[in-house]
Amino acid sequence: QVQLVQSGAEVKKPGASVKVSCKASGYTFTGYYMHWVRQAPGQGLEWMGRINPNSGGTNYAQKFQGRVTMTRDTSISTAYMELSRLRSDDTAVYYCARDVYSGYDYWAYWGQGTLVTVSS
Amino acid sequence: DIQMTQSPSTLSASVGDRVTITCRASQSISSWLAWYQQKPGKAPKLLIYKASSLESGVPSRFSGSGSGTEFTLTISSLQPDDFATYYCQQYNSYSPEKTFGQGTKVEIK
Numbered sequence: 001q002v003q004l005v006q007s008g009a010e011v012k013k014p015g016a017s018v019k020v021s022c023k024a025s026g027y028t029f030t031g032y033y034m035h036w037v038r039q040a041p042g043q044g045l046e047w048m049g050r051i052n053p054n055s056g057g058t059n060y061a062q063k064f065q066g067r068v069t070m071t072r073d074t075s076i077s078t079a080y081m082e083l084s085r086l087r088s089d090d091t092a093v094y095y096c097a098r099d100v101y102s103g104y105d106y107w108a109y110w111g112q113g114t115l116v117t118v119s120s
Numbered sequence: 121d122i123q124m125t126q127s128p129s130t131l132s133a134s135v136g137d138r139v140t141i142t143c144r145a146s147q148s149i150s151s152w153l154a155w156y157q158q159k160p161g162k163a164p165k166l167l168i169y170k171a172s173s174l175e176s177g178v179p180s181r182f183s184g185s186g187s188g189t190e191f192t193l194t195i196s197s198l199q200p201d202d203f204a205t206y207y208c209q210q211y212n213s214y215s216p217e218k219t220f221g222q223g224t225k226v227e228i229k
Binding site for chain 1: 121154156158163164166169175207209211213216217218219220221222223
């Protein structure tokens with residue numbers, strides 16, 4: 001069965017960077033895009049971008065261009081999302097999510113979420 | 121970017137009620153729309169894709185309809201497990217960004 005297991009909660013200071021991991025199992029890692037979605041406390045869902053684990057190619061939401069970097073390590077079936085120059089409003093739960101069918105950007109498979117708290 | 125607008129933001133209903141949530145897109149997205157259910161502290165759960173296709177394992181009381189710019193999610197007979205927040209999401213391939221509606225919270229009346 002498809003499983004996405006994310007790294008644990010993080011506390012960061014403003015201006016720092018955070019790197020969240022998402023380890024995939026139960027399917028061919030390079031066969032499906034991996035997306036990142038975040039949710040601030042009490043707020044809605046926000047798509048951040050996606051990575052093609054096969055090629056490493058990325059697409060980022062305009063809002064995060066220049067601050068987000070998505071990478072992958074195919075040898076361990078793990079995707080990463082790094083967000084830099086953190087601000088207090090980056091406090092959120094960050095989810096990885098996998099395409100149901102490659103290239104169709106809706107998601108039946110989600111990680112458990114990683115809480116990132118930005119506080120001085 | 122394509123903006124998605126859901127209504128209402130909050131909905132109070134009773135067990136057994138028929139519930140309808142509306143989602144409007146700022147431009148046509150054909151049928152490239154998904155619906156999710158989210159409960160507190162949990163990841164979203166896919167209910168509907170391609171506007172009206174029921175995800176495997178999702179109860180048949182959930183249904184979706186619409187195309188172009190206007191879409192609806194209907195719960196035919198609300199059950200206790202259905203009290204949650206619902207989001208629509210567009211995934212039009214011509215739009216580089218995938219956007220969500222702001223959510224509709226279904227509360228107990």
